[in-house]
Amino acid sequence: MRLTTGTKVAAAVAATALLATACSSGGTGGDSADGEAVELTFWAWAPNIEKVVDVWNSEHPDIQVTVNKQDGGDPAVTKLLTAIEAGSGAPDLMQAEYQKIPQLVSSGALADIAGEISGELAGHFPDGVWNAVTLGSDAVYAVPQDSGPMQFYYREDVFAELGLEVPTTWEEYAEVARAVHAADPNTYLGTFSANDAGWFSGLTQQAGASWYGIDGDSWTVQIDSPEVQKVAGYWGGLVEEGIIDNKPMYTPEWNAALNDGSQVGWLSAIWAPGVLAGNAADTAGTWKMAPMPQWDAAAPATGNWGGSATAVTSQSEHAAEATQFIEWLNTDPAAVQALVDETGIYPADIPASTAALADPPAFFSNQPDFYELAAETAQTANPFTYGPNINVAYSAYNDEFAKATEARTQAAFLAAVEAVQTATIEDLKNSGFSVKE
């Protein structure tokens, strides 16, 4: 047989593709002929989540899930969107942070699983959390996994030594910060981090802000709302006075400061014990958790920092099986218990979490009612809406607040808020969204 050049090329491509299939140990959505197991791939970054998935795999030989660990947060989203754009290469399942869901939905990356879920699923989650995966519509884009209500963490031993009371209002927080810094100029009650936009948006959420809104068919952006201005002005004042540090969090320097006691407090979220245990192991047993300082002591509130859901991607050929798996993963009592034990998350599922969270985290064994207190604060989380270009808002935050913390003036903090608002609106319009100003 004489082969034409075209046939030869086709044969070469086919042979290469075969070889490729043989080489790759887990491609997307393995073909499921009758009687064969459905294979699902799952992009996630929660530590040890593969151990929870192993439990599912051993109980469900017909639906096998493979975890592919990814770089958490933004990098994983970028990679997913590239694969969606290319038309192939996306996994069946994806860990998605709540703030990224509008962006993923508007890019067509997530499947609507409203038709696949069981009826009572919505009742498992707090309203605010459920709203984050439905975006207030009839569609369901993900099943909530964990949430991150914010609290105040502090060094109980240092507070006792200096005779300080735990601050319950932001006014008191400023006084305590002043006292801590006065006692030792190298020591701070906290830092304003220009690297952690999620932390700042949580603080503004507590003050009653919502960065985005939906008005009819249009988006609105309210990053320069009076509530955000209030929070930025407050922190700008503390940094200008020099009683709060201006260095970013999650740097080696900050880790060392937590460990050696030159940072004696941290406004963080429910997952803080894991971070403290990893970064400041020497300080075990000296920390305590308290509710956030309040703007209005009569109406306690908090915000969220972090937390994610599990979504089915629009490229999955097995949406029904994938949905079955994520419902189990995030609501089955045994699975939720395993999530708490193995990955150290604070589960979003209400019925299963009470049993799973009976004991305090090991790093806070000195605070037996840790999770009871956490559950009380979690109920006070304010509603908040994320928009389709939150990535732009967050990176504008990083740029603008890096300058503001460098300048160390209240005016620079307020200017940064305006700049983030402008950058976000501009990008939203340029991306073709309808924006109401």
Add this chain to the structure above:
Amino acid sequence: MSVRASTRPSIIATAILVLGALYCLLPVAWVVVASTKSAGELFSTLTFLPSTHLLDNIAELVAYRDGLFWRWMANTALYAGVGGALSAIVSAMAGYALAKYQFAGKAAVFNVLLAGVLVPGVVLAIPQYLMLAQVELTNTYWAVLLPSIISPYGIYLARIYAAAAVPDEVVEAARTDGAGELRTFAQVAVPMMLPGLVTVFLFQFVAIWNNFMLPYIMLGDDRLFPITVGLSGLLNQGASQPAMYTLVITGALLSVIPLVALFLLLQRFWQVDLAAGAVKA
């Protein structure tokens, strides 16, 4: 007297070289020292004070997800070894052809090649992803190997080297003796070009070994990751998790050992080539 003075090393030049050496070696020293510290000591003890936890760190790294680290190392070795070798072969053929044959469009091909040297590989990663996605080769070993095979800089070097090291007379003599073109290339030209090809191989090997962007975009399956992408994942597990600095530092230390070994082994060829280039090019 004056001759001896002029050959004495200048203090300023020596000082600059020492500074340069420190600039290159201090980070390496930091990695070596830091990999001996436990997570608690990493940011709390004196920076260059070694500790005793190197073996613990290695054990922890090896235990991470049932030894996934070794799989990443093997992947990197495969990508860099196979990619570097294929790249050297392709570069040798293309460079030899550009140096020794006259054909229509030769100047155009060479100019495109020169332009290719100027385009950083990072820029091409996403277009390459979209192309490979159309033939469904993303998330496979091929996704990283195929784009690594063509190295404009390697072809450029091979052309220069073929022009300098393979005399036209030798090629003519081989043809006169009845050798075919392929045989002339494989048995006459390649041995003469070998030191240059080792350089091409080393360049490409190191480039692939250190490459992050291409495999990062191409691969979703963490069992196909090279060491760079795998270690980066250990640092980025979300705000709610402490970064695993100790494991990443230990992993980085282990991952440069093969590179150092390779350079020491192939150093002889490397020196020959630099000298040859100085005289002939």
